[in-house]
Amino acid sequence: MKVLIVDDSPAMRSYVSRTLQAAGLDIANTLEAGDGGEAMSILDKLYSGGGSLDLIFTDLNMPGVGGEAFLGHLRRHAAYEKIPVLVISTDTTQTRVLRIREMGAQGYISKPCPPKLIRAKVEQVLGKAHG
Amino acid sequence: MAERSGADLEFALRQVLDIMCMARVTEEPEHIATAGWLAMRVEFRGASHGEMRLRMPEETACHLAATFLGRRSSGEVTATEAVQVAGELTNMICGCFLSRLESAQIFELSAPRPYPPDTPQPQPSLARHYRLDKGSLYVALALTPWR
Numbered sequence: 001m002k003v004l005i006v007d008d009s010p011a012m013r014s015y016v017s018r019t020l021q022a023a024g025l026d027i028a029n030t031l032e033a034g035d036g037g038e039a040m041s042i043l044d045k046l047y048s049g050g051g052s053l054d055l056i057f058t059d060l061n062m063p064g065v066g067g068e069a070f071l072g073h074l075r076r077h078a079a080y081e082k083i084p085v086l087v088i089s090t091d092t093t094q095t096r097v098l099r100i101r102e103m104g105a106q107g108y109i110s111k112p113c114p115p116k117l118i119r120a121k122v123e124q125v126l127g128k129a130h131g
Numbered sequence: 132m133a134e135r136s137g138a139d140l141e142f143a144l145r146q147v148l149d150i151m152c153m154a155r156v157t158e159e160p161e162h163i164a165t166a167g168w169l170a171m172r173v174e175f176r177g178a179s180h181g182e183m184r185l186r187m188p189e190e191t192a193c194h195l196a197a198t199f200l201g202r203r204s205s206g207e208v209t210a211t212e213a214v215q216v217a218g219e220l221t222n223m224i225c226g227c228f229l230s231r232l233e234s235a236q237i238f239e240l241s242a243p244r245p246y247p248p249d250t251p252q253p254q255p256s257l258a259r260h261y262r263l264d265k266g267s268l269y270v271a272l273a274l275t276p277w278r
Contacts, residue, residue: 008242009215009218009219009243010212011196011199011200011216011218011219012219014200015200015201018200022201061222061240061241061242062242063242089226090226090230090240091226091229091238091240092226092230092234093229093230093235093236093237093238094234095235110227110230111223111226111227112146112147113150114150
């Protein structure tokens with residue numbers, strides 16, 4: 001499984017990456033980006049070389065291209081619109097969660113997030129994607 | 132309002148430290164000298180606007196960062212990593228607090244930034260010192276920006 005983690009916090013990218021590895025999920029490769037713009041560059045390079053992604057984690061509040069703009073870009077791009085996206089953010093207000101779901105995110109994880117919650121959400125989303 | 136904000140702030144602090152760093156708040160001392168501490172701040176805009184500040188000794192920051200990053204000891208944490216984790220904790224505490232305060236509103240949070248801890252600070256709306264099982268910290272909230 002190939003995963004892209006988009007967060008402007010290196011500490012948070014490290015936390016999610018380590019949690020995925022420790023959860024026993026079959027992670028072949030973890031890619032990281034500091035904002036939505038960098039994430040799009042990684043995706044374009046990956047897919048133009050024949051690669052693909054199985055899951056994206058993205059934060060919302062990021063300098064540069066934020067999480068909502070990134071999500072909108074994914075959903076407008078035929079090659080990327082089917083990639084499951086989990087939003088991971090400190091913003092758990094009802095309005096934001098509803099908006100993100102309407103934009104096509106498969107799941108929402110609020111920070112602070114224990115490892116077992118991340119693992120459960122990944123299994124839930126991948127189960128739906130492969131089911 | 133101040134009483135409810137204080138309770139929400141303490142809930143957010145306890146939740147973030149427990150989940151991300153396995154650290155417990157053990158008591159609230161009257162005052163701790165904070166000169167020379169690592170200091171981070173996050174600004175927020177939305178239904179309410181203002182700023183949250185978090186200060187802690189470097190030793191506390193390294194302890195918290197070690198657990199956050201999955202290191203065996205605080206000696207394995209670099210100064211840069213300690214700052215990054217302190218920033219992320221500030222971001223999480225602020226977000227958790229705001230979500231409890233105004234669950235139907237959307238907030239925009241700035242990226243966490245360090246600030247000089249020894250510079251004089253305007254009086255915040257809310258400020259607390261806490262002792263942790265792994266050190267101590269100070270958290271302050273202003274519901275209008277400090278300029």
